[in-house]
Amino acid sequence: MSVWSGYLTLILEGALVTLELTIMGSALALVMAFLAGLGRLSRFFAVRALATAYIEFFRGTSIFVQLFWVYFVLPFAGLTLTPLQAGVLALGLNVGAYAAEVVRGAVKAVGREQSEACIALNLSRTQRMRHVILPQALPLMLPTFCNNAIELLKGTAVVSLISLTDMTFQAQVVRAQTGNTLVPFATILILYFLMASAISATMRWLERRMARSLDGIRT
Numbered sequence: 001m002s003v004w005s006g007y008l009t010l011i012l013e014g015a016l017v018t019l020e021l022t023i024m025g026s027a028l029a030l031v032m033a034f035l036a037g038l039g040r041l042s043r044f045f046a047v048r049a050l051a052t053a054y055i056e057f058f059r060g061t062s063i064f065v066q067l068f069w070v071y072f073v074l075p076f077a078g079l080t081l082t083p084l085q086a087g088v089l090a091l092g093l094n095v096g097a098y099a100a101e102v103v104r105g106a107v108k109a110v111g112r113e114q115s116e117a118c119i120a121l122n123l124s125r126t127q128r129m130r131h132v133i134l135p136q137a138l139p140l141m142l143p144t145f146c147n148n149a150i151e152l153l154k155g156t157a158v159v160s161l162i163s164l165t166d167m168t169f170q171a172q173v174v175r176a177q178t179g180n181t182l183v184p185f186a187t188i189l190i191l192y193f194l195m196a197s198a199i200s201a202t203m204r205w206l207e208r209r210m211a212r213s214l215d216g217i218r219t
Helices: 002-039 045-060 063-077 083-109 112-120 125-162 167-178 182-214
Strands: none
Touching (some): 045 083, 063 083, 063 125, 083 125
16 A cells, blocks of 8 residues: 555655646637737738648647657757746647637627727727727637647647656656556546546636626627
C-alpha cells in the first residue's frame, strides 16, 4: 500500500503540471482567439490576411508536429524553450486558432441593429466593439470556449512526447515500474474527468452570470 501511495503521489504531481499547462495554455489561447478573431473582421487587408494565415496554418497542421517544431526546431533559430513553455505555446496557439473562429462568428451574430444604434449615438468603432458588441457576443462564445478548454486539457497529454512530466507521462512511468496498466491509467482517467467537469461547471456559472447582465447592456 505504501508503494502505491508513492506512485499515486507521482501521478498527482503530474496532475499539477497538467493543470498548469491547461491554465496557461487556455490564457494564451484566449488572447490569440480575440486577436485573430477580431483581426478577421478588420478593415485592413494586411491584418485580415495575417489573422487568416495564422488560423488556417494552426488548424491545418497536426498538434504533434507543431509541438515538435516548437521544442526541437526553434532552438536552431536561437529560441530555446523549456518543455513547459513549449507545451503552453503549442497548445495555446493550436486551440487559439479554433477559438478565433468562435469569436468571429459570435461577433457577426450580434444583431445589425446594435451597430446601427451605436452609430446613431456617435460611438466610435472601438467603443461599439468594447461596450456593446463584445459584451453581447461573449455569452455566445462561452459554450464553445468550454469545449475548446476541455480539448486543450485533453491535448496536454501530447507533452509527454517531449518528456514533460504531466499526468500521462507519470502514468507511463508507473506502468513501466509496476507492470500494472489498470491502476495508473484508471487514475488519470478519473482525474481528467474531474478537471473537465470543473471547467464545465465554471463555464456554466459564467454563462448564467453574463445572461443576467445582458439586458443592461443592450441599447
